[in-house]
Amino acid sequence: MARAVPSRGRKALAVIAVVVLGGMLVACASGDPAPAAQVPDAEASPVSGYDGPVPEFSGPWADEFASSYRKSTSDFERAALEDGEISDAEYVELQERFRTCLAEGNIAFTEFNPDGSFQYQLLGGTSPDEGNEVVTACAVSSGQRTLGFLYVEAHRNPQKLVEAELIAACLVEQGAVEKGYTADDYMRGSFPFVDEEKGEELLDYCSADPLGLLGMKASDFAE
Incomplete structure (x- = not known):
């Protein structure tokens, strides 16, 4: 069966609106009424980035680290990026900054x-x-825009191997398709699943965590 090559990411539930920030899937849902608060002005958030010297990064993700460093708007971001590795502790701090904002x-x-x-x-x-305006502004001010996606991608695919090859190999390993399925098949949007329903779930799983390094399970993507 041929179809469009899927974008990576977990399916969102109870979605009202979906936006993408730095490559991440974001879903928002309405909630119970609560006291209103002033909404930060997204236009007031600094987005010009950093025009100072950039460290000489090395490794598979060097270009992305340099790009994020140039887009950074805070000392927190630059401190997290400058050694070429975003630590678990820095990711936790990012999450707290984002939550507070x-x-x-x-x-x-x-x-x-x-x-x-x-x-x-x-x-x-x-x-x-x-909500979208607030999330966009907070993504910039907290560092989520520069650090979040890069942290996940560097952990998900440390050596920055070819995505299509990883996903195709994962689909074969998971039994979603027969042996002999290739990255070219994937790029053509060809998905001859052994079992259509399970194949769809495994495609979502393999797209999100093809090497199994994020600790995700195929059952996370079951309908």
Whole structure:
């Protein structure tokens, strides 16, 4: 069966609006009424980035680290990036900064999913458009825009191997397709699943965590 090559990411539930920040799937859902809070102005968030010297990064993700460093707007981001590795502790701090910023905009957020996607809940009559503005502004001010996606990708595919080859190999290993299935088949959008329903779930899984390094399970993607 031929179809469009799927984008990576976990399926979102109870979605009202979906936006993508730095390659991450983001879903928002309406919540119970809560006292309204002032919504931060997304236009007021600094987005010009950093124009100072950039460290000479090395390794498979060097270009992405350099790009994120140039896009950074805070000392926190640059300190997390400068050694060429975003630590677990720095990722936890990023998550807390993001949570605090969203709370100030009347949005509830718990934590990032293993694949870097996340859901948030609009509170107190906040509209989806207002919510998107707050999330976008907080992604910049907290460092999520520069650090979040890079942390996940560097853990998910440390050597930055070819995505199509990883996903094709994962589909074969998981029994979603027969042996002999290749990256070229994947890029053509050809998915001759052994079992159509399970194949769809395994495609989502292999797209999100092809090497199994994020600790995800195929059952996470079951309908």
